[in-house]
Amino acid sequence: MVIRTEGLSFNFGNQQVVKSLNLQVPEGSIYGFLGPNGAGKTTTIKLLLNLLQTQHGSIHIFEQELQKNRISILSQVGALIEQPAIYQHLSGRENLLNRALLLQVPAKRVDEMLNLVHLSNAANKKAGQYSLGMKQRLGIALALLTDPKLLILDEPTNGLDPNGIIEVRELLLKLVSEHGKTVFISSHLLAEVERMATHVGIIDGGQLLFQGSITELEALSQPLIRIEVDNTVDAANLLKRKNYPVADVTDEYVYVPYTSKIQIGDINALLIQNGYVVFSIGKQQKDLEKLFLSITQNA
Numbered sequence: 001m002v003i004r005t006e007g008l009s010f011n012f013g014n015q016q017v018v019k020s021l022n023l024q025v026p027e028g029s030i031y032g033f034l035g036p037n038g039a040g041k042t043t044t045i046k047l048l049l050n051l052l053q054t055q056h057g058s059i060h061i062f063e064q065e066l067q068k069n070r071i072s073i074l075s076q077v078g079a080l081i082e083q084p085a086i087y088q089h090l091s092g093r094e095n096l097l098n099r100a101l102l103l104q105v106p107a108k109r110v111d112e113m114l115n116l117v118h119l120s121n122a123a124n125k126k127a128g129q130y131s132l133g134m135k136q137r138l139g140i141a142l143a144l145l146t147d148p149k150l151l152i153l154d155e156p157t158n159g160l161d162p163n164g165i166i167e168v169r170e171l172l173l174k175l176v177s178e179h180g181k182t183v184f185i186s187s188h189l190l191a192e193v194e195r196m197a198t199h200v201g202i203i204d205g206g207q208l209l210f211q212g213s214i215t216e217l218e219a220l221s222q223p224l225i226r227i228e229v230d231n232t233v234d235a236a237n238l239l240k241r242k243n244y245p246v247a248d249v250t251d252e253y254v255y256v257p258y259t260s261k262i263q264i265g266d267i268n269a270l271l272i273q274n275g276y277v278v279f280s281i282g283k284q285q286k287d288l289e290k291l292f293l294s295i296t297q298n299a
């Protein structure tokens with residue numbers, strides 16, 4: 001595991017904001033750390049980066065205890081937390097050169113990073129004139145200067161438009177697939193990480209409510225058959241009489257839990273034989289967002 005916490009807890013005064021977290025972040029994963037506002041994500045990230053002192057429990061990064069190996073561990077971790085620390089009056093390249101000098105990183109790495117985050121064409125423009133997406137990418141480039149093995153990003157897509165989100169997503173996917181990094185990324189929106197995450201941890205009220213691979217998360221969400229039919233209420237009653245458990249009925253659709261492909265054909269035939277007009281019928285895509293909301297709301 002690249003990150004492993006055991007019983008990690010943290011209090012601000014008498015408010016417990018992180019409750020006995022057991023995080024497990026596998027090597028080479030993109031781990032989406034999800035939770036609504038105030039769930040405790042930033043506090044957890046600050047603990048992982050040793051910006052806050054652990055009060056209870058333990059943190060291992062690269063299988064080494066964080067407190068005892070602070071410097072060697074953190075030199076291999078790149079982080080972007082809250083706003084990237086960018087000098088607005090300097091160009092993108094100057095921002096990177098400055099940091100490279102400070103960290104004693106060879107200057108040639110600056111151009112490599114500009115290239116990687118697709119900022120080469122804007123390298124000489126003042127960072128203050130960058131779009132939010134460009135600033136985030138510059139922030140990621142700054143975090144990558146030392147070629148860290150692990151990247152920890154706190155809500156890197158916050159405030160970005162859909163294009164900006166896609167740009168950041170593609171960059172992170174590339175970092176994992178081509179550069180062998182592990183990425184830990186927090187977000188309050190599942191949709192933002194769902195297309196890139198391999199693993200997910202869902203936190204609310206400081207507690208980890210779910211942790212596992214994205215496939216395990218999907219398996220929790222039961223697929224449905226969505227039936228678009230002319231008279232949904234009557235059609236639903238017919239289905240119930242025929243022992244199909246109806247999950248939901250709206251003006252347009254009837255939903256039945258999906259069990260097999262054959263069953264879709266049977267339902268279609270049944271409705272048609274009984275004089276209903278079936279406009280469409282099919283297995284509905286898993287809606288992870290609904291699942292995410294139900295996990296965090298039932299907590």
Ligand SMILES: Nc1ncnc2c1ncn2[C@@H]1O[C@H](COP(=O)(O)OP(=O)(O)OP(=O)(O)O)[C@@H](O)[C@H]1O
Nearest residue numbers: 012013017035036037038039040041042043044188
């Ligand atoms: N410095 C602080 N002093 C006291 N309480 C704090 C402090 N920082 C955060 N908190 C509280 O801790 C809880 C968790 O906050 P945290 O910022 O970790 O949540 P989050 O999941 O990152 O939320 P967001 O998505 O809004 O950033 C909140 O109730 C917050 O008010």
